[in-house]
Amino acid sequence: MTAVMTSVAFDAWMKDVQSQMESALLQHLPAVTVKPVRLHEAMHYAVLDGGKRVRPLLVHAAGALFDADAAELARAGAAIEMIHAYSLVHDDMPCMDDDALRRGKPTVHVKYDEATALLVGDALQSQAFDVLANGNGAPAQQLAMVRLLAQASGSLGMCGGQAIDLSSVGLSLTLPELEQMHQLKTGALLRAAVLLGAMAGKVLNQEELAALHKYAVAIGLAFQVVDDILDATADSATLGKTAGKDAADNKPTYVSILGLEQSKTLAEQLRSDAHNALEQFGDKARRLREIADLIVQRKA
Amino acid sequence: MTAVMTSVAFDAWMKDVQSQMESALLQHLPAVTVKPVRLHEAMHYAVLDGGKRVRPLLVHAAGALFDADAAELARAGAAIEMIHAYSLVHDDMPCMDDDALRRGKPTVHVKYDEATALLVGDALQSQAFDVLANGNGAPAQQLAMVRLLAQASGSLGMCGGQAIDLSSVGLSLTLPELEQMHQLKTGALLRAAVLLGAMAGKVLNQEELAALHKYAVAIGLAFQVVDDILDATADSATLGKTAGKDAADNKPTYVSILGLEQSKTLAEQLRSDAHNALEQFGDKARRLREIADLIVQRKA
Numbered sequence: 001m002t003a004v005m006t007s008v009a010f011d012a013w014m015k016d017v018q019s020q021m022e023s024a025l026l027q028h029l030p031a032v033t034v035k036p037v038r039l040h041e042a043m044h045y046a047v048l049d050g051g052k053r054v055r056p057l058l059v060h061a062a063g064a065l066f067d068a069d070a071a072e073l074a075r076a077g078a079a080i081e082m083i084h085a086y087s088l089v090h091d092d093m094p095c096m097d098d099d100a101l102r103r104g105k106p107t108v109h110v111k112y113d114e115a116t117a118l119l120v121g122d123a124l125q126s127q128a129f130d131v132l133a134n135g136n137g138a139p140a141q142q143l144a145m146v147r148l149l150a151q152a153s154g155s156l157g158m159c160g161g162q163a164i165d166l167s168s169v170g171l172s173l174t175l176p177e178l179e180q181m182h183q184l185k186t187g188a189l190l191r192a193a194v195l196l197g198a199m200a201g202k203v204l205n206q207e208e209l210a211a212l213h214k215y216a217v218a219i220g221l222a223f224q225v226v227d228d229i230l231d232a233t234a235d236s237a238t239l240g241k242t243a244g245k246d247a248a249d250n251k252p253t254y255v256s257i258l259g260l261e262q263s264k265t266l267a268e269q270l271r272s273d274a275h276n277a278l279e280q281f282g283d284k285a286r287r288l289r290e291i292a293d294l295i296v297q298r299k300a
Numbered sequence: 301m302t303a304v305m306t307s308v309a310f311d312a313w314m315k316d317v318q319s320q321m322e323s324a325l326l327q328h329l330p331a332v333t334v335k336p337v338r339l340h341e342a343m344h345y346a347v348l349d350g351g352k353r354v355r356p357l358l359v360h361a362a363g364a365l366f367d368a369d370a371a372e373l374a375r376a377g378a379a380i381e382m383i384h385a386y387s388l389v390h391d392d393m394p395c396m397d398d399d400a401l402r403r404g405k406p407t408v409h410v411k412y413d414e415a416t417a418l419l420v421g422d423a424l425q426s427q428a429f430d431v432l433a434n435g436n437g438a439p440a441q442q443l444a445m446v447r448l449l450a451q452a453s454g455s456l457g458m459c460g461g462q463a464i465d466l467s468s469v470g471l472s473l474t475l476p477e478l479e480q481m482h483q484l485k486t487g488a489l490l491r492a493a494v495l496l497g498a499m500a501g502k503v504l505n506q507e508e509l510a511a512l513h514k515y516a517v518a519i520g521l522a523f524q525v526v527d528d529i530l531d532a533t534a535d536s537a538t539l540g541k542t543a544g545k546d547a548a549d550n551k552p553t554y555v556s557i558l559g560l561e562q563s564k565t566l567a568e569q570l571r572s573d574a575h576n577a578l579e580q581f582g583d584k585a586r587r588l589r590e591i592a593d594l595i596v597q598r599k600a
Contacts, residue, residue, distance in 0.1 A: 030455055039455050039463040090422060095393075095414035114395035115466050118418070119459050122390060125422065126454030129429045133446040139439035146433040146446055154426030155330055155339050159419050163339040166415050 010290040014057060017077075021056045022048060024074035025081060028131045042112045042120045043127075047085045050103040054223070054295070055080045055189060059197035061287035062212065066201025072135055076145065076196040079132040083153050084189060086124035089117050091162065099245070125153070137200060145199050152192035161185025165251070173252040179221060186227075187220030194288070207280070214277035215288060222270035223295050228253035229263050230300065238300050271296040310590040314357060317377075321356045322348060324374035325381060328431045342412045342420045343427075347385045350403040354523070354595070355380045355489060359497035361587035362512065366501025372435055376445065376496040379432040383453050384489060386424035389417050391462065399545070425453070437500060445499050452492035461485025465551070473552040479521060486527075487520030494588070507580070514577035515588060522570035523595050528553035529563050530600065538600050571596040 025047050032040045056077030063073040092099040092107040093114060100110050109117035132149055135142045151157055161184025168181060194216040198204055204212070231246050232255040246253045254263045274292035278285035325347050332340045356377030363373040392399040392407040393414060400410050409417035432449055435442045451457055461484025468481060494516040498504055504512070531546050532555045546553045554563045574592035578585040 034456070036455070036460050036463040036467070038467065039460060043455060086422075090418055093395075093418065095418060116463070118390055118393065118395060119455075119463050119466075121422070122386075122425065122453075123455035123459035125425050126450045126457075126459065130447055130450035130454060133433075133443050133450060139443050143433050143439050143443055143446075146443070147430055150426045150430035150433060153422075154430060155336070155343060155419075155423035156334070157426075159423035159426065160336050160339060163336040163416070163419050166419075167336070167338065 007290065010287070010294075013287060014294075017057055017060045018053050020070075020074055021053050021077055021081065024078045028075065028078040028082075029127065038112070039116065039119060039123065042108055042116050043124055045111060046089050046108050046120050046124065047082060050105070051081075051084075052298070053077075053081065054291070055084055055193040057291055057294075058190060058193035058216075058219075058288070059200070061285075061291055062194045062197030063200050064287055065198055065281050065284050068197065068201030069136075072137060072200045073197060075131060075135050076200050077193075079128040079149060080189065080193050080196060082124045082128035082131065083149065083158075086121040086128070087153075087158055087162070087189075089124070090121040093117055096162075096166070097245075135200075141199060141203060145196055148192055148195055148199070152188040157184055157188035157192075158186075161188065168252060170250050171252065173257070175257055178252055178254065178257060182224040183217065183220060186224055187217065190220040190223060191216035211277050211280055215274050215292075218270045218274035218277060219292050219295050222267050222274065222292065225254045225263055225267045225270065226296055226298060228255045229260065229267065230298075231255075232260065234300065267296050307590065310587070310594075313587060314594075317357055317360045318353045320370075320374055321353050321377055321381065324378045328375065328378040328382075329427065338412070339416065339419060339423065342408055342416050343424055345411060346389050346408050346420050346424065347382060350405070351381075351384075352598070353377075353381065354591070355384055355493040357591055357594075358490065358493035358516075358519075358588070359500070361585075361591055362494045362497030363500050364587055365498055365581050365584050368497065368501030369436075372437060372500045373497060375431055375435055376500050377493075379428040379449060380489065380493050380496060382424045382428035382431065383449065383458075386421040386428070387453075387458055387462070387489075389424070390421040393417055396462075396466070397545070435500075441499060441503060445496055448492055448495055448499070452488040457484055457488035457492075458486075461488065468552060470550050471552065473557070475557055478552055478554065478557060482524040483517065483520060486524055487517065490520040490523060491516035511577050511580055515574050515592075518570045518574035518577060519592050519595050522567050522574065522592065525554045525563055525567045525570065526596055526598060528555045529560065529567065530598075531555075532560065534600065567596050 029043055029047060030040050032044055034040055059077040059080060060073050088102060089108045091097050092102055093109050099107055101107065108120055128149065129146060132146050133142065135145065153159065161181055164181045165185055191213065194212050198208065198212055228246065231244065231253065254266065258266065271292050275289050278288055329343055329347065330340050332344055334340055359377040359380060360373050388402060389408045391397050392402055393409050399407055401407065408420055428449065429446060432446050433442065435445065453459065461481055464481045465485055491513065494512050498508065498512055528546065531544065531553065554566065558566065571592050575589050578588055
């Protein structure tokens with residue numbers, strides 16, 4: 001992978017956003033002292049203290065384009081991270097991917113039980129919409145943000161991608177089919193993160209929307225290509241989850257279709273597409289560019 | 301049970317709302333021809349052609365108080381029915397109640413598979429918020445409706461009640477504990493149905509809110525008391541689901557705590573409480589009163 005290291009300033013910004021996000025998530029979740037205590041503990045376990053917070057980073061980086069309010073970005077970031085966390089909890093369940101390890105910790109159904117994992121995911125989804133609908137933006141814009149998150153999460157977004165993924169196990173997908181699946185399964189929520197951050201700043205015009213959509217599609221695919229590369233090359237300890245799982249599960253991946261070297265070239269191409277899409281935004285898009293770099297360069 | 305039969309006019313109104321609801325649900329769900337087809341088919345299977353549509357009936361009956369727009373009531377009814385349907389799909393799964401029969405048909409995980417059932421529930425929840433956030437009311441009011449539905453669905457509402465229910469299997473609950481559990485598990489969504497219908501008509505003042513809340517709490521408890529009576533006395537064919545399941549699962553019920561006769565008396569008292577709460581609304585609350593009667597008199 002081409003060695004374009006992210007800057008010291010970016011690393012500091014990222015740590016700052018990640019730390020703010022931890023506070024925002026804690027603030028926007030019911031406290032663990034509130035009944036039912038076990039459910040709220042499990043919701044905290046699923047959401048807090050984990051992950052790179054890629055989606056909240058995108059929210060904040062896109063928010064910087066239009067100087068969006070920090071508290072509203074934290075709110076949108078928390079909402080989308082709750083959706084992401086719920087999807088991981090459900091995906092890890094025995095009837096789906098049956099994964100015992102996530103971010104280096106036992107998955108929710110292992111730590112608690114399956115019924116609790118099911119409810120944790122369900123309740124986190126409701127919580128995400130409650131949090132977003134409580135925003136202080138203009139009500140019409142806030143409603144548009146709720147619709148965006150709902151569409152990105154549902155059967156025409158993340159859940160739809162998950163369904164296609166499940167039905168494609170053991171099949172030999174073409175590259176366009178694989179892309180379409182990932183554009184729903186992981187891409188929809190990444191696109192929503194970019195757009196929610198920007199929408200927290202202003203009502204987007206068609207040109208801005210198109211550029212951000214192009215950027216988000218590129219990083220969404222890059223994210224998945226790199227995931228597949230890492231699944232094929234890294235070990236479980238580095239990943240914090242079971243490595244080599246896709247191959248073991250006979251799932252089609254970029255590496256299985258394109259091979260390792262061509263997958264790396266594709267990731268680099270997508271990084272470049274992402275940068276190019278941001279041209280009109282000038283220096284204000286700096287963090288979005290650096291996130292594209294981060295996504296392609298990550299080791300886990 | 302005291303024989304207060306609902307009127308011919310009410311039956312016609314109910315059938316009309318139920319039929320409108322079928323159209324509204326169909327309109328607000330992605331078509332089965334849209335990809336992923338199997339997921340959308342399963343969502344239709346879970347939602348359409350089933351149930352008494354008690355929550356949509358409440359939405360429409362409460363909407364009549366303030367002459368709310370019919371299309372907006374259909375929208376709110378569809379949203380809340382999608383939440384209800386998703387909760388049934390997840391509750392029926394093997395890790396929860398493990399039920400094979402629902403409304404006289406195989407449950408979603410039996411008809412399809414567990415992973416699909418999980419995704420159907422997840423996607424229906426997203427769809428519900430998308431539908432409600434697309435409403436044509438004043439944006440601030442529409443946002444308030446989204447928050448209400450999210451709170452009624454989440455860990456402080458339906459999911460929270462479900463968690464308490466799971467953790468109470470085999471325990472001997474007191475009557476207040478049993479009530480609190482049901483006020484969350486089924487009551488929260490019934491209350492939301494009443495309030496969403498009214499809110500589709502106008503911004504409620506404190507007095508209206510208090511009266512509707514009182515009505516909804518009474519019918520919510522009545523609903524559960526009658527459920528427990530039916531579970532203990534009716535057969536599976538009549539119920540369209542497995543009868544005697546609560547006793548078999550060693551779950552505390554009104555019948556197990558109060559006995560059958562006292563449970564019937566309580567249901568009748570709650571029906572009377574519901575009627576009394578509606579006094580200020582005069583004849584416009586006719587349908588809400590009749591729904592209270594229906595809930596207490598139903599045989600399935």
